[in-house]
Amino acid sequence: MKRLPAALPLAGLVLIIAACAPAGKKPETPTPAPVHALETEAKAMMAQLVVAPDSADAFTVRCDTALDLVNRMIADMEARDTVAGAADIKFLDTITNLGYSIGFGESSVVAEANPDAALRGVGDLCQQRTSDVLTRLSLSKPVYDRLTAIDVTNLNPRETFLLDRTLRDYRRSGIDKDEETRDKVRALNAELAEISSEFSKNLREIQGSVQLDSVAALDGLPQDYIDAHQPDENGKITITTDYPDTGPVFSYATNETLRRDLSFASGNRAYPENVAPLRRLLEKRYELATLLGYQNWAAYVTEDKMTGSPEVAEAFLARVEAAATDAAGIEHGRLLAKLNETRPDATTVPEWSSAFLAEQIRQSDYALDSQEVRQYFAYDNVRAGIFALVEDLFGVQITPWENAPVWESSVTAHEIHRNGQLIGRFFLDMHPRDGKFKHAAAFPIRFGPTSDGVPVGALMCNFPAGDHATGLMEHRQVETFLHEFGHLIHQMFSGQPDFANLSMSNLEWDFIEAPSQMLENWVWDYDTLATFAVNAEGETIPRELVEKMIAARDFGTGLGTLRQLVFAGVSLKYYDRPPEDVDFDEIWDERQSALSPFEALPDVHRYASFGHLDGYSAIYYTYQWSLAISTDLFTEFEKSGLRDPETSGRYRDLILAPGSSKPAATLVHDFLGRDWTPEAYEQYLINAARSGTEEK
Helix, strand or coil, X not given: XXXXXXXXCCCCXXXXXXXXXXXXXXXXXXXXXXXXXXXXXXXXXXXXXXXXXXXXXXXXXXXXXXXXXXXXXXXXXXXXCCCCCHHHHHXXXXXXXXXXXXXXHHHHHHHHHCCCHHHHHHHHHHHHXXXXXXXXXXXXXXXXXXXXXXXXXXXXHHHHHHHHHHHHHHHHHCCCCCHHHHHHHHHHHHHHHHHHHHHHHHHHHCCCEEEECCHHHHCCCCHHHHHCCCCCCCCCEEEECCHXXXXXXXXXXXXXXHHHHHHHHHHCCXXXXXXXXXXXXXXXXXXXXXXXXXXXXXXXXXXXXCCCCHHHHHHHHHHHHHHHHHHHHHHHHHHHHHHHCCCCCCCCCEHHHHHHHHXXXXXXXXXXXXXXXXXXXXXXXXXXXXXXXXXXXXXCEEEECCCXXXXXXXXXEEEEEECCEEEEEEEEECCCCCCCCCCCEEEEEECCCCCCCCCEEEEXXXXXXXXXXXXXXXXXXXXXXXXXXXXXXXXXXXXXXXXXXXXHHHCCCCCCCHHHHHHHHHHHCXXXXXXXXXXXXXXXXXXXXXXXXXXXXXXXXXXXXXXXXXXXXXXXXXXXXXXXXXXXXXXXXXXXXXXXXXECCCCCCHHHHCCHHHHCCCCCCHHHXXXXXXXXXXXXHHHHCCCCHHHHHHHHHHHHCCCCCCCHHHHHHHHHCCCCCCHHXXXXXXXXXXXXXXXX
């Protein structure tokens, strides 16, 4: 998951990441224009990095100062009467970069991760205020008029590309509307930023739990899990809805009541608190979209993506459903057969038992015990192994970032170098704590410049911490770690020397997950795992065990894909109609009953904790779209080998390094030598069905 601000007034100007020299061919560099004094002031402010402020008051002052400077820069650009040119494009790039760097980059880390609740509050507020200021910029007629007056014959290709995209996004922001309409757009964007903040705060701070009366209720769970969940002074054991607690319960707990109760608590987290904010998000986004001339929010938000429309997205999802349905039916039949061994009268599989039964099948049909597997994945070793993989694959070196401004003692900080040159810095905030972001995501902090002119990012996850005694991870968590780290290195490689807004910051959202999804394949490669997967005795994971993992890998693919299609369908359908026509439960239940064969828990309201309904809004389909692209990309590695330096170098230079200096489809074409197609992904899903019919 790539963490982005939920409401970006100039979506084409400010989005995701980076700022360092790309690894591939350097872009044409125009003759430098004189640097404006305000640009110098902005760069000096961005050269400082404040992610661990001393106090709420201190960060408020920093936010005030940054937004005041952004406003002064906007006013300066609005008042210019000189001939417009490339210097204006660069100046605007600096304005948006400054706004993002402090108002979203630093503020998101403060809001989502700082241990101090007061600081989290001012981080939220700064993001709201930044949205207001950037909305002003996105609706500034004088700035837009100045940009349209630029003679494109005097621009180089990169300047022309950025200008075209910028003008497109000004038009999408409502710049061509009358003043009254633009005022309404400003007000709606301000409301959306405030609502998003409320929705995210609830997700961050509301935690569900289940209380148990004895350790016996934890039967089947790993011993280290049991040791970490001992009775309190009242004899009660608390199991929370945080990921480190829920995953092992659903996979290993023989106590069906515990699995059911925890599933209910997880499904109702942030309910009913997030019902009203979600309703307001739908209402305000619909009002904004129709005000701008679109039929609904889904039509608006897909227009600048690879799909271009909700209809294209829906047609793609229908193709995926057709390819996955057979595998899902076979898999459900196997789960039901396993359940019938203990419950002969069962005719369907309870949703809360699906992971547990899948684990039983892995043991009986594939001779694979996931608890045995996790003995080889201690967090400290996993981190070192992922670092080593990235270093080897992409020709970089990762070293400690000395004296980095960490915001909590468990946060680590690192630098990444290539050919002896610093190209980026990043933080790892990887373990759960109260008030912290509860999912897994990469947070961009700087596109550039910093004091060293490189990108800065942060990874926030919720994994166990430490060695084999305390930090054992599920293999799927290792996969998630590498996925999110893939977003981080994409940021590091995609920095541009001339424009922050040609970094990864403007890459289409329905491509953004593809590079990270493709990288997941390496944690299924024995040669990769053998470099870091060791047990407490230092013994390397056996090749035979990895072969069992690979044999069982595709089991559950069909059901898992249909589950993703439920989320994607809900996401589109909540936003493709007037909000008064949206019944949250009815739409969710309809999609679930149409696609999921499982027995569902009654009175569960998962939409309240489905954070993507805010940040991704209608476009959760992007995970499946990106996965189809990533499957096509991976065919190049399958042909030449996962460690082939020529292929990984081309991938780094043609997919990662260009950032958003080209459309995503062009990047993929450059690497594949052809247009991408979903056929490889569809074939993979069809093959999953075939493998499910083989005798185990």
